[in-house]
Structure formats: structure tokens, C-alpha cells
Amino acid sequence: MALIPVRCPLCGGEKVKKRGKTDDGKQRYLCQNENCEAKSFLLDYTYNGRKSDIKHKIIEMSLSGSGIRDIARVLEISTDTVISELKKKETLLDSVNSELLKTLEHTENIEVDILKVEEAEADEMWSFVGKKENQRWLWHAVDHKTGKVLAYTFGTHEDKVFLELKRLLEPFGIVKFYTDNWGCL
Incomplete structure (x- = not known):
């Protein structure tokens, strides 16, 4: 049996402990790093909109000219998730390249x-x-x-x-x- 260390997706730290299970039986984890903003996370999310690579693609696609509904359809997420993610990143985005x-x-x-x-x-x-x-x-x-x-x-x-x-x-x-x-x- 091989043990794989669980790392926090935000800070990359290995100080992680179990924090119960979701309704569908997936293990939930908590990062113990005091400086990390992650409250709780899963290793494998069911909904695509929770995955960090999808969140990055939302920004990339919007800057490439894709509309909100187009992004939602291609990434198989809701339009509300697209809008929410764009609002979160608004202050980080620069209007000029x-x-x-x-x-x-x-x-x-x-x-x-x-x-x-x-x-x-x-x-x-x-x-x-x-x-x-x-x-x-x-x-x-x-x-x-x-x-x-x-x-x-x-x-x-x-x-x-x-x-x-x-x-x-x-x-x-x-x-x-x-x-x-x-x-x-």
C-alpha cells in the first residue's frame, strides 16, 4: 500500500487533516497552515466550476473574446459561476495588455x-x-x-x-x- 501526501491546493502545504465527508461520501480536508485562506477542500470535485484549472480558463477565455454563455457551455459550468469568477478577478485584471x-x-x-x-x-x-x-x-x-x-x-x-x-x-x-x-x- 502506498501513501500519497495530501497537499493544499492553495498554499501547497502538507499540514492537512481530514474534516469529515460530503453528502455523497467524498473526503473533505482542512489546511492547517495559518496563512492559507483555504477553509476546506476536496481532492476531486464533482462540479467542474470548483476546479482551479477551470477558474483559470474562465479568465483566459473571456480575454480571448468568448461570451459568458459560450464559456459556460464549453467548460460545462453554469453562467452564474462564470460571472462570479469574473467578479472575483476584476480587481486583478488590467484593462491594458x-x-x-x-x-x-x-x-x-x-x-x-x-x-x-x-x-x-x-x-x-x-x-x-x-x-x-x-x-x-x-x-x-x-x-x-x-x-x-x-x-x-x-x-x-x-x-x-x-x-x-x-x-x-x-x-x-x-x-x-x-x-x-x-x-x-
Whole structure:
């Protein structure tokens, strides 16, 4: 018989003790590390939305332009889980692709030719909160050549939200915008 140490999924610590069982008989564990935020955890969750790799994919897919219902369908989780996870990560997300911007700012120290982004493909997609009258729009700009998301903003379907997106793109030196012919500015 081989014993496998149980590690906390948040801190990775091995100071873990059993903490009863769930209704369906799965073993629940408690991390003993004082600095760890994990109250209780399972090794194998039944619901996909509780798995840490799925939570990471929610953020990745939303930044790649997938809608809430699309993410929920692909990852086989509820739309409420998608929205909840996006709300939790909102403060950690940056509206501008900072890593790409840093590489563009330090081009004088690099001898390799780095092409600056000159054109952005702007688009918007919508969903609603609670009822269809309460619409929320995700506006995003993508580098047409690489497909990388440069910046995004949330808001209504009005010119002022597009102007906010334009402001976020100023550090990139974007001079051309391509839209799907919506009459915005």
C-alpha cells in the first residue's frame, strides 16, 4: 500500500487533516497552515466550476473574446459561476495588455526589430445581468496581425465607452481602428 501526501491546493502545504465527508461520501480536508485562506477542500470535485484549472480558463477565455454563455457551455459550468469568477478577478485584471506595452516601451535596449502595433481591430459583445434591459457590453481591441488583446473596457453601447477604449490604446500609438461599421465616432 502506498501513501500519497495530501497537499493544499492553495498554499501547497502538507499540514492537512481530514474534516469529515460530503453528502455523497467524498473526503473533505482542512489546511492547517495559518496563512492559507483555504477553509476546506476536496481532492476531486464533482462540479467542474470548483476546479482551479477551470477558474483559470474562465479568465483566459473571456480575454480571448468568448461570451459568458459560450464559456459556460464549453467548460460545462453554469453562467452564474462564470460571472462570479469574473467578479472575483476584476480587481486583478488590467484593462491594458501591460506585458506587451512594456516590450514596446523598452525597444531602444533591444537590437531585434519589434514592430509596433499600428492598427487595432475593435469589437464589442454584449450580455445582460438579470434581465435583457440591463445590458452590459465588453469592448475590446485586438492586434490584427497577432490576435493579442491590447485593451478592453466594460460599459454601455455608447460613444463614451469607445472613447475610453481609445484612451486605453493611446500608449500603443494606435492610429487606425476597424469596427464592424457601427456608427461610433
